[in-house]
Amino acid sequence: MGKDVIIACDFASKEETLNFLDKFTGKKPFVKIGMELFYAEGPQIVKDLKARGHKIFLDLKLHDIPNTVKKSMAVLSRLDVDMTNLHAAGTISMMEGALEGLTRPDGTRPLLIAVTQLTSTDQERMEKDLLIKEPIDKVVMHYAHNAMAAGLDGVVCSPLEAGKVHETCGDKFLTVTPGVRFADGDIGDQKRVMTPAEAKKIGSDYIVVGRPITAAADPVAAYERCCTEFIG
Numbered sequence: 001m002g003k004d005v006i007i008a009c010d011f012a013s014k015e016e017t018l019n020f021l022d023k024f025t026g027k028k029p030f031v032k033i034g035m036e037l038f039y040a041e042g043p044q045i046v047k048d049l050k051a052r053g054h055k056i057f058l059d060l061k062l063h064d065i066p067n068t069v070k071k072s073m074a075v076l077s078r079l080d081v082d083m084t085n086l087h088a089a090g091t092i093s094m095m096e097g098a099l100e101g102l103t104r105p106d107g108t109r110p111l112l113i114a115v116t117q118l119t120s121t122d123q124e125r126m127e128k129d130l131l132i133k134e135p136i137d138k139v140v141m142h143y144a145h146n147a148m149a150a151g152l153d154g155v156v157c158s159p160l161e162a163g164k165v166h167e168t169c170g171d172k173f174l175t176v177t178p179g180v181r182f183a184d185g186d187i188g189d190q191k192r193v194m195t196p197a198e199a200k201k202i203g204s205d206y207i208v209v210g211r212p213i214t215a216a217a218d219p220v221a222a223y224e225r226c227c228t229e230f231i232g
């Protein structure tokens, strides 16, 4: 899989999701299913969107003991998702277990991406709530390194961190970056944003775009604009 735009389908129901996706009559976009939609509709939503021809990033951010994560990943892998994720904070051994669980009998598996520190966690919260005293950039790079050591394919990070992750972990290690906004768009609650063109320049491999597409007056045009700016 090469560079692509992933649409964050942050909808509360299958009905809303299909109403939105029905607007796309040409290319089938790569879509992200998060906890809200998955918990509302169950695994069937993954099967339904797969059957309609979409690639799926299942964003459930697993974090538990290695054995539980391994077994859960085996279930997700059977759903035939293309990409899924977990928290790097679960340790290298949990990430290794996840990879083992994800790998299908024929040796294929979905891409596995680690969340390093959530962008909602800042230096102060990390120090006070988690008792991690190192600078947050160092923690993010350390977690990215752990993910690479465990054999994962990449990390979810801010587009502003993507260049540094590639410097630390190499160009083949994928960066999946949310926080993307058009230059003339509303940034909403995202704090550190980049345009699709800037994300391309800095080397993001996948951009995850929600509201700039889902809330646009013309979502198909907004998606195509993202693809043109990011993929070319």
Ligand code: C5P
Residues within 6 Å of the ligand: 008, 010, 034, 118, 119, 120, 156, 157, 158, 178, 179, 180, 190, 208, 209, 210, 211, 212
């Ligand atoms: O609507 P918007 O483009 O801000 O959506 C971004 C998507 O990426 C949402 O699904 C959000 O949960 C997700 N995300 C994020 N920042 C992270 C990790 C995930 O915005 N650090």
